[in-house]
Amino acid sequence: MALARAWTLQPEVLFLDEPTSALDVRGIREVEEALTHFHETGTKIVMTSHDFGQARRLADEIVFLHHGRLVEVTPAERFFREPQSEEARAFIKGELLW
Known part of the structure; x- marks a missing residue:
């Protein structure tokens, strides 16, 4: 419902x-389709996600934070293929970062 309200306002940034947390597969797909439509019509989307698959499908750019510190800003494809920071490499490998 919140995305429908946002759509009526046609925001520059969302x-x-x-x-998509706590949604079933169909709900996730519908939200991702809506976000893709927002993006295609010029809305900049800034979102958090722990879902690598979703980030790969939707992101143009990754902003990686660790302990409240900006560690890396890079195109999404490069982030997943060749992360520049030790923290990002460890995160992608599934290592716990303390």
């Missing part, structure tokens, strides 16, 4: 925090 901030989302884990927009």
